[in-house]
Amino acid sequence: MSAAPAAKRQKASSPDDVASTPYKLIYWPGLPGRGEHIRLAFEEAGVAYEDTALQEDAVQQVLAQISTSNLAIGSALNVPPLAPPVLEHGDLVISQTSNILMYLAPRLGLVPDASNGDADAIYRLNALALTALDGLSNEVHDSHHPICTSLYFKDQRAEAIRSSKLFVKERLPKFLGYFERVLRVQAERDEANKWLCGAQLTYADLVLFQCLDGTSYQFPRAVKQLRDGGAYQRLFALHDAVKQRPNIAAYLASERRQPYGEGIYRYYKELDVVPEEDPEEDAKA
Incomplete structure (x- = not known):
């Protein structure tokens, strides 16, 4: 039963799919906070991203992620986040600033060759x-x-x-x-x-x-x-x-x-x- 999700994740992580999949940063509005580290990575790399902090329903989007009723968003393999920042990239949903940066940095050219x-x-x-x-x-x-x-x-x-x-x-x-x-x-x-x-x-x-x-x-x-x-x-x-x-x-x-x-x-x-x-x-x- 676990083979299908694993195969799907491997496909979603291929270079072509990763490059074409939009990034979405979910964070509180009105303050830099821990989400700012993610923004700086995108901005330095010149990569387009969606920042929910700039949207009218920013708070609602954060609350949907951290709500106790949230059991999984995206892939069934995801675990619900405790707090933002949250990154959505295709089926993948991950939280924790350092964790998100470890995921993004190789894809954005922000690690040594x-x-x-x-x-x-x-x-x-x-x-x-x-x-x-x-x-x-x-x-x-x-x-x-x-x-x-x-x-x-x-x-x-x-x-x-x-x-x-x-x-x-x-x-x-x-x-x-x-x-x-x-x-x-x-x-x-x-x-x-x-x-x-x-x-x-x-x-x-x-x-x-x-x-x-x-x-x-x-x-x-x-x-x-x-x-x-x-x-x-x-x-x-x-x-x-x-x-x-x-x-x-x-x-x-x-x-x-x-x-x-x-x-x-x-x-x-x-x-x-x-x-x-x-x-x-x-x-x-």
Whole structure:
């Protein structure tokens, strides 16, 4: 009984079918969120995609995917997603940002050419992307919602101030330092290597760009201080280089780019802190 679906999936994954099958990104409207990593991959590759966040029924489409009544959409082999982003591509429906990017990147030319003999590059890239998402997305979000995501900021303001101070003092330099070290290793291997995985931009660079960009929105003073300090020159050069790529620059200037606001990255004046300030004293304010 399982042979037919497997054969169908193999056929749908052939190069001709994949190239002609439209991509559909399902995500919440009005904020970049985790869906932004998927958008950047499509935009850099110049590949057409449907973005439900720009449609009138955006919320309804997300709710249809994550509803407890959703048992399967598309192929019977699919499992219902817990949360967006969700990618539909033919019969395939998958969720989780890193998982979607691992699926898309080889199809969009955002991994090193397999002819270089590195068949395991996708796993190295996934490790880099996951690290960026852990430290510069999940932890940044938790800085303004340290107790629970269901509570309003005002209900955890003191805790958020302390959490943010500790994040910019301890965690932010740790993650920036890690990626600076990765870039330094690449440059030592070959001075032409400007990206996380050699001389070619990959999806991991796009993920890191978006994470650093969002973190800069939430913590502008701290990021500026760290940038001006000069210890992370390669990292900020990567951010600037991604921002200046023709397709990305055009996208960032377009109305398709969702503004920061109520998503992962949120600006609160109280949390716009720098490491030398005392978290204990401000938490009492």
